[in-house]
Amino acid sequence: MPDLFDQASQLEQRERDSVLAAQRNRSQHQKTSRGSCRDCDEPIPAERRKFGGVTRCIECQEFFEKKGR
Numbered sequence: 001m002p003d004l005f006d007q008a009s010q011l012e013q014r015e016r017d018s019v020l021a022a023q024r025n026r027s028q029h030q031k032t033s034r035g036s037c038r039d040c041d042e043p044i045p046a047e048r049r050k051f052g053g054v055t056r057c058i059e060c061q062e063f064f065e066k067k068g069r
Contacts, residue, residue, distance in 0.1 A: 039064070 002010070031053030036043050039060040048054055056064060 033049035033054035037057040038055045
């Protein structure tokens with residue numbers, strides 16, 4: 001059974017993870033999306049742009065992510 005210090009440490013870690021996730025989410029949504037893909041210049045659908053910070057169409061983003069692996 002975890003002692004009081006272990007429980008406090010786990011709570012602190014959960015709180016830290018929660019705050020970091022919220023900050024990442026907030027900063028991502030505050031960024032403006034491009035209207036057209038930076039790679040192929042095709043229009044980026046409004047549904048995709050609403051996530052914020054989008055710079056590529058789905059096809060180019062998938063290619064970009066696969067290339068990075």
